[in-house]
Amino acid sequence: MRIVLRSNPLIEFPDLTVHCDGNKGDINFMSHAHSDHVFARAKNVLSSEQTLALASERFKRFAIEHYQKEDARFSLLDNGHVLGSKALLVKHDKRVLYTSDFTLKSRNFLKGFRPPKAEVLIIESTFGKPHYEFPDFNAVMREARDRIDDELKKGKHVSLIGYALGKAQHLMQLAGTFGAVSVEKGIGAINDVYRKQGVMLPEHVDLGSRESEVSVIPNPRFAQKKSVTLGFSGWAADGYYAMSRGVNDAFMVSDHADFYELVKTVKKVSPEKVFVWHGFSEEFAAFLRVEGFDAVALQKNQHMLANFH
Numbered sequence: 001m002r003i004v005l006r007s008n009p010l011i012e013f014p015d016l017t018v019h020c021d022g023n024k025g026d027i028n029f030m031s032h033a034h035s036d037h038v039f040a041r042a043k044n045v046l047s048s049e050q051t052l053a054l055a056s057e058r059f060k061r062f063a064i065e066h067y068q069k070e071d072a073r074f075s076l077l078d079n080g081h082v083l084g085s086k087a088l089l090v091k092h093d094k095r096v097l098y099t100s101d102f103t104l105k106s107r108n109f110l111k112g113f114r115p116p117k118a119e120v121l122i123i124e125s126t127f128g129k130p131h132y133e134f135p136d137f138n139a140v141m142r143e144a145r146d147r148i149d150d151e152l153k154k155g156k157h158v159s160l161i162g163y164a165l166g167k168a169q170h171l172m173q174l175a176g177t178f179g180a181v182s183v184e185k186g187i188g189a190i191n192d193v194y195r196k197q198g199v200m201l202p203e204h205v206d207l208g209s210r211e212s213e214v215s216v217i218p219n220p221r222f223a224q225k226k227s228v229t230l231g232f233s234g235w236a237a238d239g240y241y242a243m244s245r246g247v248n249d250a251f252m253v254s255d256h257a258d259f260y261e262l263v264k265t266v267k268k269v270s271p272e273k274v275f276v277w278h279g280f281s282e283e284f285a286a287f288l289r290v291e292g293f294d295a296v297a298l299q300k301n302q303h304m305l306a307n308f309h
């Protein structure tokens with residue numbers, strides 16, 4: 001078998017190709033509904049029901065031609081990233097695990113990823129450098145809650161900033177403890193899909209509503225005048241994040257694994273071969289080689305043999 005990077009990894013067995021977050025395979029796996037993972041007009045799409053619902057809401061032209069049912073060759077595993085997100089385990093002479101964007105941390109209504117054993121691992125490395133070490137999720141959220149409380153007591157309006165699908169719904173849980181939450185439209189639409197899928201979220205109202213003192217928005221440009229803006233991102237590990245993002249303060253909260261979760265995952269999977277993709281792939285692959293793993297960073301259009309016959 002071999003692996004090729006075609007936007008995202010394409011697994012090629014002699015008699016079967018599986019595109020991980022792409023549309024060029026016999027089977028096309030869609031791990032979750034973030035834009036770089038969704039391909040319109042894909043055939044034989046393997047995905048979760050929640051991801052299909054979210055993709056249809058977000059991308060008006062999204063249509064799949066054929067839905068592939070999970071069968072003995074494939075397992076879709078919760079990977080903790082956003083609602084409905086899955087890792088893929090392909091069982092075809094060798095076990096190949098594709099993590100997609102993932103985290104081991106359980107947060108609110110999401111269970112963290114529990115990696116299975118596999119001979120070949122394709123792992124993301126968005127935060128594949130050692131200074132990306134994220135503190136405990138609940139501890140950071142408590143800190144954020146205290147900060148919001150302080151600002152509200154000073155009579156300030158507060159805006160919480162995180163991307164619309166995934167981060168914003170955790171921020172809804174946080175904001176909901178302070179009463180009505182006003183949200184940007186796109187976030188409101190995604191909240192509705194989450195609710196339809198059985199996730200309990202606090203009620204939201206439109207931005208600018210007077211009854212609300214806390215907003216959840218995807219970008220500081222949606223903040224109302226004089227609102228205190230708080231960003232939530234793994235990139236907050238970089239000291240300059242708040243300044244570069246144009247927010248008053250930032251909290252280190254991510255839907256991705258930090259460096260130490262990535263390392264832990266590789267050890268748990270205990271693969272013979274590791275392909276690293278996304279973010280700091282060269283750096284992370286180099287680290288894994290020092291640790292004794294046979295690891296390479298996936299390069300665009302370069303064919304990588306997994307050395308199996």
Ligand SMILES: [Zn+2]
Nearest residue numbers: 032034081101
């Ligand atoms: Zn993602």
Ligand SMILES: [Zn+2]
Nearest residue numbers: 034036037101
């Ligand atoms: Zn991604």
